[in-house]
Amino acid sequence: MAGDLDLHNASFWSKLHPVPGLVVSTAATVLLVLQTKRDNTALYTFVTEHRTAIQVAIQIISHALGFIEIFTVTSIVNFSTRLRLSRGSVSLTELRLWQSVSSIRMVWSMPLLHLTILVPYIVFHLLPSALWAGAITPIASSTVAHGSIQVPVFGPDPHNEFWNHTITGQISDFLWPVTRNSKGVFSYTPAAVLQGVILNAAVTATSSGGLHMSTHPKNDNSRLTYVGRSFGVGSSAGLEDGYFDVLSSNTASSILGYSYQELGYSTNVQCIRNTSSGWQITPYSIALDGTFPNNYLAQGPLPNSQFNTSTMSFRIEDYATLRLRDDSEIVALVGLSHAPSNIFAIATGNGPYDVLDKVQCEAHFTPFTFDVFVDMTSLAITVTPLANSTIDMDPTSSQFGSQLGAIPQLIMREVTFLSMMNTNLYTSALGNAFMSSIANVAAMWNTSMNDTATIMEAISTSLESMIDDILVAYGSAQLEIGGAQLASMATETTTKQILPAMRIGSFQYVGAVNVLILGIYLAELLRTRGWRDMPVFDYNDIFSVVVAASRGGRELGDAVVEAHTFVGTLLSSSTRALAWSFAEYTVVLLTLASIIVLGVLFVYIFALEDEKMSRKEQTMLGAVYAGDIPDHFGGHPRARGHEICPALGSDVV
Numbered sequence: 001m002a003g004d005l006d007l008h009n010a011s012f013w014s015k016l017h018p019v020p021g022l023v024v025s026t027a028a029t030v031l032l033v034l035q036t037k038r039d040n041t042a043l044y045t046f047v048t049e050h051r052t053a054i055q056v057a058i059q060i061i062s063h064a065l066g067f068i069e070i071f072t073v074t075s076i077v078n079f080s081t082r083l084r085l086s087r088g089s090v091s092l093t094e095l096r097l098w099q100s101v102s103s104i105r106m107v108w109s110m111p112l113l114h115l116t117i118l119v120p121y122i123v124f125h126l127l128p129s130a131l132w133a134g135a136i137t138p139i140a141s142s143t144v145a146h147g148s149i150q151v152p153v154f155g156p157d158p159h160n161e162f163w164n165h166t167i168t169g170q171i172s173d174f175l176w177p178v179t180r181n182s183k184g185v186f187s188y189t190p191a192a193v194l195q196g197v198i199l200n201a202a203v204t205a206t207s208s209g210g211l212h213m214s215t216h217p218k219n220d221n222s223r224l225t226y227v228g229r230s231f232g233v234g235s236s237a238g239l240e241d242g243y244f245d246v247l248s249s250n251t252a253s254s255i256l257g258y259s260y261q262e263l264g265y266s267t268n269v270q271c272i273r274n275t276s277s278g279w280q281i282t283p284y285s286i287a288l289d290g291t292f293p294n295n296y297l298a299q300g301p302l303p304n305s306q307f308n309t310s311t312m313s314f315r316i317e318d319y320a321t322l323r324l325r326d327d328s329e330i331v332a333l334v335g336l337s338h339a340p341s342n343i344f345a346i347a348t349g350n351g352p353y354d355v356l357d358k359v360q361c362e363a364h365f366t367p368f369t370f371d372v373f374v375d376m377t378s379l380a381i382t383v384t385p386l387a388n389s390t391i392d393m394d395p396t397s398s399q400f401g402s403q404l405g406a407i408p409q410l411i412m413r414e415v416t417f418l419s420m421m422n423t424n425l426y427t428s429a430l431g432n433a434f435m436s437s438i439a440n441v442a443a444m445w446n447t448s449m450n451d452t453a454t455i456m457e458a459i460s461t462s463l464e465s466m467i468d469d470i471l472v473a474y475g476s477a478q479l480e481i482g483g484a485q486l487a488s489m490a491t492e493t494t495t496k497q498i499l500p501a502m503r504i505g506s507f508q509y510v511g512a513v514n515v516l517i518l519g520i521y522l523a524e525l526l527r528t529r530g531w532r533d534m535p536v537f538d539y540n541d542i543f544s545v546v547v548a549a550s551r552g553g554r555e556l557g558d559a560v561v562e563a564h565t566f567v568g569t570l571l572s573s574s575t576r577a578l579a580w581s582f583a584e585y586t587v588v589l590l591t592l593a594s595i596i597v598l599g600v601l602f603v604y605i606f607a608l609e610d611e612k613m614s615r616k617e618q619t620m621l622g623a624v625y626a627g628d629i630p631d632h633f634g635g636h637p638r639a640r641g642h643e644i645c646p647a648l649g650s651d652v653v
Helices: 002-008 018-035 041-049 051-086 092-103 112-124 127-136 195-204 243-247 406-420 429-445 452-482 508-527 542-551 553-567 582-619
Strands: 138-152 178-181 184-187 215-217 225-227 257-273 280-285 294-300 317-323 331-338 341-348 359-375 380-388 490-504
Touching: 018 051, 018 127, 018 490, 018 508, 041 051, 041 138, 041 490, 051 092, 051 127, 051 508, 092 112, 127 508, 138 257, 138 452, 178 452, 184 452, 195 215, 195 406, 195 429, 195 452, 257 452, 280 341, 294 341, 317 331, 317 406, 331 406, 331 429, 341 406, 359 406, 359 452, 406 452, 429 452, 452 490
Parallel strands: 225 380
Antiparallel strands: 138 490, 178 184, 215 225, 257 359, 257 490, 280 294, 294 317, 331 341, 341 359, 359 380
């Protein structure tokens, strides 16, 4: 055996057994890093359809990757302690500690000092698989795709059949055709069919949380709710969501939310008390007893009433209202759009509503571009003003003047209709709505209900809410009535759809542990010069232990070598140069296989991503605008002026 002394040392290849495993775990970590920011809708679909299989696969893969890292740690301990064993004597107690650590076995009869080392180590060996389980578990995320949705436009209406119908103030105006279907009730005279909805929204506009900060339901059957002001836009939400099913593979039911831009009006109403107002309540026909209602006339000129040069007087606005006895419960509101402004006036009788008397308000219809975000999860619509628009959605504004087109005229008349249809016979629904708003603002500002600023703010906020709801109703009618007959009543606009997706966990913790173990392995490899002179004898190998115990003394090493040579697990010096052992072949083959699998996996992943991007580009409709996934699911500050709020934006993931 003198010529074969090198056979007492383990082969270099046997010291590289942990390398294939480290290649696999490192490759898995790199893949996690690459996948961290990749949100995959296909993965979401697969996971939701195969939850049980995914859980089983996660457990198997995490335990396999955890085993690889623990195997590396135990190999480092084993190699270094075997090298230490060859260089000096070691106590049996210390050897038992080494054996327990490298074999991950708990021995309670150890000294307390050794137990304090072993117990944390045993606990540590559970950590890698747990970290891997968390790292490769798919987590919910979202991604952005692009599509289209129909939005209302107020296009040419040459025969005045739809939005641009002629309003005369006669009873026939209230009988304008109404469409009722599964989506709701739609009409170009919303004051006649949606009076309760409009008045209720006017009250909630001043409820707790701030002016225009409350939620109120959309005036159809979509179950959607506006968060804050609607600004009269967003009518497509809930009505045209089915459009997604036709134009793309993303169905309305699979979309978390979507956003689009729409033209509209940022309506602002300012109120004052005009004690010289000519709009007032006068008796017209008084019954002799309380059996029949009294007939009162709400009449008078407004500051913007048309001037009649032949009579040298202003035109008198008027309509009749009823009351069972005196005029105490009468609230009469009139709205008029005529150059140079849009004016509301309120008159009341002597009673509980007298704080509303002589109030005059001016409404401003400023063309604006809005961002509409629809959260399909919480069924909420959030409208954000973006900027003033150079395009007025009303094509007649060039004819009548800015803010004085057919749409503002119709809106002012619809608010008047709310009052005209409110007979005041026993009480005034409109007056009660205003009084409730005043009470809300007074409670919010801690002021009296007789405070002038409180009254004006409450009335202006309520009127803004009424105008918003009427505009939404007009947009809905354009889609459900006009759009069904004339293509010019609706058009397509680009949407950004937020789709449910999943991504593969996170890499931070497993990456740190993997780098730490890899670093320890390389550091120990360099420190010991590749565990040079490490003996073949392995105290964890029962074969080596039995042979060594049976021989003992000076012959221990030779006995182990001879035994290994006999069974073919150790080659002589004459044959080592010509052949490798089975273990060495295994290490090389595993390394090559790991590299090949890793390469194929990378090619597959990038090919899959290219295919997905190609499909996404083919399904895009229209021009897209850049932006991030919106993160505003709640309310926004009341845009009483013209605040500019950030738009949504991000590139497609």
